[in-house]
Amino acid sequence: MERNSMNGATNGVNGAPAEDQHHFLTKLMDMMITEGIDKANDRKNKIVEFKHPKELEKMLDLKLKDPTNDDRLLDICNDVIKYSVKTGHPRFFNQLFGGLDEYTLGGAWLTETLNASQYTYEVSPVFTLMEQCVIRKMLRLAGIENGDGIFCPGGSISNMYALNVARYQRFPDCKTKGMQALPKICVLTSEKGHYSLKKGAGFLGIGMDNVLPIQTDDQGRMSPKALEETIQDCITKGIVPYIVNATAGSTVLGAYDPLEEIADICEKYKIWMHVDGAWGAGCLLSQKYKGFMKGIERADSLTWNPHKMMGTNLQAAVFLTKHKTVLLDAHSAKAKYLFQQDKFYDVSYDTGDKSIQCGRKVDALKVWTMWKAKGDAGLEEDIDNLFSCSRYLTQLIKARDGFKMVQEPQCTNVCFWYIPKRLRGKPETKEWWEQVGKVAPVIKQRMVEKGTLLIGYQPDGDLVNFFRMIFSNMAVTKSDVEFIIDEIDRLGCDL
Amino acid sequence: MERNSMNGATNGVNGAPAEDQHHFLTKLMDMMITEGIDKANDRKNKIVEFKHPKELEKMLDLKLKDPTNDDRLLDICNDVIKYSVKTGHPRFFNQLFGGLDEYTLGGAWLTETLNASQYTYEVSPVFTLMEQCVIRKMLRLAGIENGDGIFCPGGSISNMYALNVARYQRFPDCKTKGMQALPKICVLTSEKGHYSLKKGAGFLGIGMDNVLPIQTDDQGRMSPKALEETIQDCITKGIVPYIVNATAGSTVLGAYDPLEEIADICEKYKIWMHVDGAWGAGCLLSQKYKGFMKGIERADSLTWNPHKMMGTNLQAAVFLTKHKTVLLDAHSAKAKYLFQQDKFYDVSYDTGDKSIQCGRKVDALKVWTMWKAKGDAGLEEDIDNLFSCSRYLTQLIKARDGFKMVQEPQCTNVCFWYIPKRLRGKPETKEWWEQVGKVAPVIKQRMVEKGTLLIGYQPDGDLVNFFRMIFSNMAVTKSDVEFIIDEIDRLGCDL
Ligand SMILES: Cc1ncc(COP(=O)(O)O)c(C=O)c1O
Ligand SMILES: Cc1ncc(COP(=O)(O)O)c(C=O)c1O
Numbered sequence: 001m002e003r004n005s006m007n008g009a010t011n012g013v014n015g016a017p018a019e020d021q022h023h024f025l026t027k028l029m030d031m032m033i034t035e036g037i038d039k040a041n042d043r044k045n046k047i048v049e050f051k052h053p054k055e056l057e058k059m060l061d062l063k064l065k066d067p068t069n070d071d072r073l074l075d076i077c078n079d080v081i082k083y084s085v086k087t088g089h090p091r092f093f094n095q096l097f098g099g100l101d102e103y104t105l106g107g108a109w110l111t112e113t114l115n116a117s118q119y120t121y122e123v124s125p126v127f128t129l130m131e132q133c134v135i136r137k138m139l140r141l142a143g144i145e146n147g148d149g150i151f152c153p154g155g156s157i158s159n160m161y162a163l164n165v166a167r168y169q170r171f172p173d174c175k176t177k178g179m180q181a182l183p184k185i186c187v188l189t190s191e192k193g194h195y196s197l198k199k200g201a202g203f204l205g206i207g208m209d210n211v212l213p214i215q216t217d218d219q220g221r222m223s224p225k226a227l228e229e230t231i232q233d234c235i236t237k238g239i240v241p242y243i244v245n246a247t248a249g250s251t252v253l254g255a256y257d258p259l260e261e262i263a264d265i266c267e268k269y270k271i272w273m274h275v276d277g278a279w280g281a282g283c284l285l286s287q288k289y290k291g292f293m294k295g296i297e298r299a300d301s302l303t304w305n306p307h308k309m310m311g312t313n314l315q316a317a318v319f320l321t322k323h324k325t326v327l328l329d330a331h332s333a334k335a336k337y338l339f340q341q342d343k344f345y346d347v348s349y350d351t352g353d354k355s356i357q358c359g360r361k362v363d364a365l366k367v368w369t370m371w372k373a374k375g376d377a378g379l380e381e382d383i384d385n386l387f388s389c390s391r392y393l394t395q396l397i398k399a400r401d402g403f404k405m406v407q408e409p410q411c412t413n414v415c416f417w418y419i420p421k422r423l424r425g426k427p428e429t430k431e432w433w434e435q436v437g438k439v440a441p442v443i444k445q446r447m448v449e450k451g452t453l454l455i456g457y458q459p460d461g462d463l464v465n466f467f468r469m470i471f472s473n474m475a476v477t478k479s480d481v482e483f484i485i486d487e488i489d490r491l492g493c494d495l
Numbered sequence: 496m497e498r499n500s501m502n503g504a505t506n507g508v509n510g511a512p513a514e515d516q517h518h519f520l521t522k523l524m525d526m527m528i529t530e531g532i533d534k535a536n537d538r539k540n541k542i543v544e545f546k547h548p549k550e551l552e553k554m555l556d557l558k559l560k561d562p563t564n565d566d567r568l569l570d571i572c573n574d575v576i577k578y579s580v581k582t583g584h585p586r587f588f589n590q591l592f593g594g595l596d597e598y599t600l601g602g603a604w605l606t607e608t609l610n611a612s613q614y615t616y617e618v619s620p621v622f623t624l625m626e627q628c629v630i631r632k633m634l635r636l637a638g639i640e641n642g643d644g645i646f647c648p649g650g651s652i653s654n655m656y657a658l659n660v661a662r663y664q665r666f667p668d669c670k671t672k673g674m675q676a677l678p679k680i681c682v683l684t685s686e687k688g689h690y691s692l693k694k695g696a697g698f699l700g701i702g703m704d705n706v707l708p709i710q711t712d713d714q715g716r717m718s719p720k721a722l723e724e725t726i727q728d729c730i731t732k733g734i735v736p737y738i739v740n741a742t743a744g745s746t747v748l749g750a751y752d753p754l755e756e757i758a759d760i761c762e763k764y765k766i767w768m769h770v771d772g773a774w775g776a777g778c779l780l781s782q783k784y785k786g787f788m789k790g791i792e793r794a795d796s797l798t799w800n801p802h803k804m805m806g807t808n809l810q811a812a813v814f815l816t817k818h819k820t821v822l823l824d825a826h827s828a829k830a831k832y833l834f835q836q837d838k839f840y841d842v843s844y845d846t847g848d849k850s851i852q853c854g855r856k857v858d859a860l861k862v863w864t865m866w867k868a869k870g871d872a873g874l875e876e877d878i879d880n881l882f883s884c885s886r887y888l889t890q891l892i893k894a895r896d897g898f899k900m901v902q903e904p905q906c907t908n909v910c911f912w913y914i915p916k917r918l919r920g921k922p923e924t925k926e927w928w929e930q931v932g933k934v935a936p937v938i939k940q941r942m943v944e945k946g947t948l949l950i951g952y953q954p955d956g957d958l959v960n961f962f963r964m965i966f967s968n969m970a971v972t973k974s975d976v977e978f979i980i981d982e983i984d985r986l987g988c989d990l
Contacts, residue, residue: 022528024868028601029524033517036608048620053844056620062628064863067870073598076867077605080860084609084621095618097610097854103568105607106523110572112603113531114579115595115808122943123590125543125551126579133557153648153810156853164698178702179674195830196853202826203659203851205700207673252832307854313610315648315856331697335690337747337953337963344940349548356698358651358691359592359802361810365575368559372571373519375562445839448617458832468832 024070031078040086041100041475046451047089049082056083085454090475091483094454096251096279096308099473104312107369111362118151118360119338119352121345128349131364134371138304139320141284143297148327149320150354151363155278156196158303158319159245161356163187163200165321166243166272166300168330175330179205186210186234189245190222190257191461194276197245212241219407220255222246228265235269243272248293249280249309252460252468253406254413256280259295267298275299278317280411282309285376286383292410306367309386309412310379311474316363327354386412386471393469393481400485402492406463412471417464418443418488420495437464439495446491453487519565523572530573535581536595536970541946542584544577551578580949585970586978589949591746591774591803594968599807602864606857613646613855614833614847616840623844626859629866633799634815636779638792643822644815645849646858650773651691653798653814654740656851658682658695660816661738661767661795663825670825674700681705681729684740685717685752686956689771692740707736714902715750717741723760730764738767743788743797744775744804747955747963748901749908751775754790762793770794773812775906777804780871781878787905801862804881804907805874806969811858822849881907881966888964888976895980897987901958907966912959913938913983915990932959934990941986948982 039045051059060083061076068076086092088100116124118131135149152158167174173181187206189197191213201211212234215226227244234241244266246257259275266273275281275296281304283289284296296302301321306312321327332353339350352360371379390412397403397416402424406415418439426432440457447453457467469484534540546554555578556571563571581587583595611619613626630644647653662669668676682701684692686708696706707729710721722739729736739761741752754770761768770776770791776799778784779791791797796816801807816822827848834845847855866874885907892898892911897919901910912931921927935952942948952962964979 022532022597024597025528025601025604028605032605032608033520036605037517051620052840053616053620053624057624060621060624062625062863062867064628064632064866065871067873068867070868073864073868077601077864080605080621080625081609084611085618087610087612087618088608095612095854097612100610102517102520105610106520106572108607108610109520109604110523110527110531110575112600112607112808113527113583114576115582115592115600115603116579117582117590117592117809121548123580123582125546125548126555126575129548129552129555130557130575133559137559153652153856154852154854156851157648160698160851174700174702175697176702176704178696178705179700180677180679181702182675184675194853195828199826199828199851201673202670202828203655204698205669205674207669207671207676208828209671210673305854313607314612314854317854331694333690333694333697333703337951337955340936340953342936342960344936344943345547356651356655356694357649358689359590359649359800359809361648368557369568369572371559372557372563373565373568376560378562441835441837441839448839456832458835460832465835465837 041088048085103373104366104370107366108313121349127362144322147322155305155317159196160200161319162274165326165330184239192250220253222257224261248277249411254411256292263298273299275302278305390471414469440465443492536583543580598868599861599865602861603808616844622857642817650800650812654691655695656814657769660821660825679734687745715748717752719756743772744906749906751787758793768794770797773800885966909964935960938987
């Protein structure tokens, strides 16, 4: 007799009695469709049923110790859904991702069902080819002819790949001998660049202080002049600025750094040019908006997160480079137990040694299913809609009393202040701004409590707390845009 | 009218006509159950339908360009399943993971449905508490009272966390000033340790050459004597050995390094002791086998992958440490747009700044569902079964002509050679071993072509290619063990 009887009480997949097969899974499936998708993502329902940590802890039976039967477990799963934030809800705009596409979700479920690891063709034949296909497509959109790329666990790690492969390209000794064999080096990125560059510099032994912030213009774009000055200054001091990170779609303001001018400077000084398009590179799919990234084909590498502007499930982040072998050269460790050279198939298909990971989750399938379903044209239409909604909101804000734009949008970020009645028309003194800065946190708390809308806020540099409305949720419509502005007014009218 | 009509052609989730709702998802679901689970994981069916890359490329319609209707897309998904390796099949033993548990799969599906990111309590209230709950449970099993931990995208990155937090603890300046502000440092790990330590040293700017391999005994365990000698040698040369990585379950041989003796040495020289239990730490759940990790409570940190020995879906890897604040101290970048300090809830629940990632996929739920369902006792039974099957295979191998053990198993790795008839009983000369080394690749090719069984092989140091039978697939039974040995004999009898 097979061991499944021993195993059967808690493991229905292999060999449980036929009538009981997949009891848990099929019940859960129904619950996911009804509670996790239909109800959760209906505009009429709340995005979040907020509880404070201590309170929630008491309400959820999380404790691990005794076995639990299916019914009880399903009840708890129902609570998990109930108290989770509905990121798929059409009015979830809190992060750079959101919404729920049936095709990417299906791809994600199938990924889990097939539970593969992407290191070798041997274990992941289909996914090896599929990753290649998605990467090539993205390379082409970025105008890179004969490059390479890889899915990474997030845009932050993708940016760290850039920091490392660029370092390897310039100083190959670093891989074996470490930073101590190198001259003093530094990383240049705009003062509005993503914090992963700093985190990366800390992690990679470069040091956070060696990430030099380049000034931006009044639209949050890196100033090429300031960039060149900083480079010259470094050279004078004997420090090698080995990589420039240009941001294509900055996190808060949505600014696109001027890539052509940055490329000119990088060429002149022979510096690796990386573009962090984790957020904004989705515009490459749009004829109308891809001009924001003019010059991208001149970059050495690019970070691009399909899970942000393209609307796939988390986690989907790609690192692309025009240097065909640098990923392998910089990262390979040639482990003999995994990358045997005497296998019976063409082992150049084994991609694992290009990565800093060993086991690597399949991220390509959920991107591929969505792209295959919608086609280039469908994606373009979705992305154009995001941009056009952001322009529509801008228009509404400008026409509306009590709302004040931080700046004109470039990417789909719309940044604005809500000005309570008592402050309207008053001189914009330091005290006035202090008061304005206290508004967003209060409205945010009310939003969460009411659960009708979720939008983030933050300060930025000298600017006090403002709302950052992000259009990345593909379900958004013009009437949602109208709802946003009305709802903020409702929530804040008494402040 | 809502925009969904524009979006509806390719996006069924939000607002498509009711009768069409979830057409793709529900069809896919049926296919996953029938083709992806039931058929795929039936012992009677093949584990893999192998095609060479060029051939497979022609058979799969992967190309991205035009939109695709649901029926066509479902057909291609069917091909995706057909040509993927069935890692859930009860006779898939090719990697350190395998098998398919209904509860972890359900948890993984639910994770995708809720599509959250784990940086803040605001977006992931339930998952924040759930991660904490799983981490605390694992800390307790490792005998760590008041520690901290985090899910990472894989054991390799978890080991890199160890390299970085230990470096920070000893040399906090490294975070801001980089490696160049440090004395020469090095990493000590056994010569059989996982290659991620080397990859990590390359990535973190330490340099691969500064990972010093410590000799192992004849069972593949780190020699404490060799460790101490290397430490003294480093000190003499003015190099700081700042971290010792002890392996608990080595990748190929399954060796457990002697933790107590290593802890004594680390204490004596004040060196951070990390334990890489990515593979073998699952034994902590077993009263019978946890003795292999005696002394673990003395370690400073531990890597432990539930997706390996515990049988959860990929990717589940945990980094644990007894130093309560070191993750935050070493990794924080205090991004204001994400970790606002003026939020209305207790922001100490925002875990994101402990990580090197920004967006972080939820990994805890799929571990939690399985653990909650099976309970401690269910997991213990499963793990004991893996160990006892490995001991049973060892017994069979020893009794069988044509099989030769590499060494006694410690973890559930059973390493052995198959000796073809013509070589049996002959003197074990250099040429004889050369011949033996050619056997495994041929049998492996036949295995793949026949699709009945998947086991890995590799050389190791001076040892020529041998099979590494890994017991991590929870569905394995004694009769599978008997099948393994018979099948290898069938596949190799004419060699
Ligand atoms: C001992 C050991 N450590 C670390 C790892 C890396 O784990 P992951 O594949 O999750 O990166 C492995 C992988 O096989 C391993 O065997
Ligand atoms: C511009 C930019 N780069 C990089 C990242 C990091 O991406 P991830 O969250 O996938 O690590 C973000 C995240 O918001 C971002 O906005």
